[in-house]
Amino acid sequence: MSALLELRGVRKEFVIRGGALQRVVGRVNAVTDIDLSIERGRTLGVVGESGCGKSTLARVVVGLHPASGGQIIFDGKQINNATSGIDVASTRRIQMVFQDPYSSLDPRVPVGASIAEGLVVHGIGDAASQRQAVGEILQRVGLPAQAADRYPHEFSGGQRQRIGIARALILEPELLVCDEPTSALDVSVQAQILNLLRLLKKQLNLTMMFISHNLAVVRHIADDVMVMYLGHIVEVAPAATLFANPHHPYSQALLSATPVADPDQRGKRLRLAGELPSPLNPPSGCPFHPRCPLANDRCKAELPALTAVGPTRVACHAVAEGRAFSLHQAMAVQ
Numbered sequence: 001m002s003a004l005l006e007l008r009g010v011r012k013e014f015v016i017r018g019g020a021l022q023r024v025v026g027r028v029n030a031v032t033d034i035d036l037s038i039e040r041g042r043t044l045g046v047v048g049e050s051g052c053g054k055s056t057l058a059r060v061v062v063g064l065h066p067a068s069g070g071q072i073i074f075d076g077k078q079i080n081n082a083t084s085g086i087d088v089a090s091t092r093r094i095q096m097v098f099q100d101p102y103s104s105l106d107p108r109v110p111v112g113a114s115i116a117e118g119l120v121v122h123g124i125g126d127a128a129s130q131r132q133a134v135g136e137i138l139q140r141v142g143l144p145a146q147a148a149d150r151y152p153h154e155f156s157g158g159q160r161q162r163i164g165i166a167r168a169l170i171l172e173p174e175l176l177v178c179d180e181p182t183s184a185l186d187v188s189v190q191a192q193i194l195n196l197l198r199l200l201k202k203q204l205n206l207t208m209m210f211i212s213h214n215l216a217v218v219r220h221i222a223d224d225v226m227v228m229y230l231g232h233i234v235e236v237a238p239a240a241t242l243f244a245n246p247h248h249p250y251s252q253a254l255l256s257a258t259p260v261a262d263p264d265q266r267g268k269r270l271r272l273a274g275e276l277p278s279p280l281n282p283p284s285g286c287p288f289h290p291r292c293p294l295a296n297d298r299c300k301a302e303l304p305a306l307t308a309v310g311p312t313r314v315a316c317h318a319v320a321e322g323r324a325f326s327l328h329q330a331m332a333v334q
């Protein structure tokens with residue numbers, strides 16, 4: 001299988017300006033040295049706390065933020081440049097589903113016109129064929145074709161997310177980037193949208209990047225999982241491997257906080273001390289060291305590189321040194 005999307009050393013820096021003269025007063029490295037690849041037909045789940053850089057990464061991939069460095073390679077060809085994100089031809093092949101579809105739909109415009117916008121921008125078809133395509137894609141996401149003539153406020157949250165998915169799919173993309181697509185929805189509706197995305201992935205042979213802070217959601221949909229912390233990748237593994245045997249202390253803590261339905265499968269909850277540090281003033285060395293019970297002097301001074309441990313790649317000195325086994329003893333448990 002070949003990689004549809006590859007990122008090599010991708011980073012995104014935001015410049016903070018202040019004062020009357022709008023001078024540069026700081027820089028934030030929102031994502032740093034991201035190397036990843038997603039093979040055709042697979043779903044990569046990207047998880048981490050709010051502020052870890054996962055949504056910025058999604059926006060860099062779809063070209064909404066130009067990368068500050070590194071290469072975005074799509075279908076074997078570099079598609080990014082320093083100023084305008086990704087090349088226009090690739091924007092058709094990479095589409096995004098947003099967390100809040102309501103904010104991306106114009107309340108004064110019938111949803112059919114919003115869905116057809118991509119076809120109009122790319123000059124695909126005439127008005128009649130665009131209308132037909134909108135009707136077909138609405139039906140594919142579980143809404144009647146006549147919904148095209150209605151306005152966003154006439155739909156429920158789940159229906160609006162279906163419209164958001166239809167809007168992303170109308171251009172027949174190969175890669176669908178979903179940024180927290182269910183987190184604004186009721187739990188029962190979340191499951192319907194997740195099932196719809198799984199079905200569409202199969203029917204349309206999509207490759208997906210699925211961003212979520214919720215590991216239970218990612219477990220439901222991802223083939224591979226990447227854990228991010230303060231703009232860095234800390235662990236990447238096939239989903240089954242990560243959920244069965246997380247290596248990084250942060251992945252272990254995240255996983256232990258995920259609700260499990262089966263009481264026999266519930267383990268001790270690892271309690272993380274402190275908050276996610278400010279990306280304006282990141283810690284030296286391993287970014288997780290102020291919260292990590294296994295941190296030592298090396299951790300405070302040296303950024304750990306991603307290292308292969310079986311099918312997992314993990315960035316942790318303790319794992320490399322063979323002392324991660326003591327995590328449960330070292331962390332407070334509930």
Ligand code: SF4
Nearest residue numbers: 286292299316317318
């Ligand atoms: Fe980071 Fe060190 Fe903790 Fe590993 S043991 S997560 S390198 S602080």
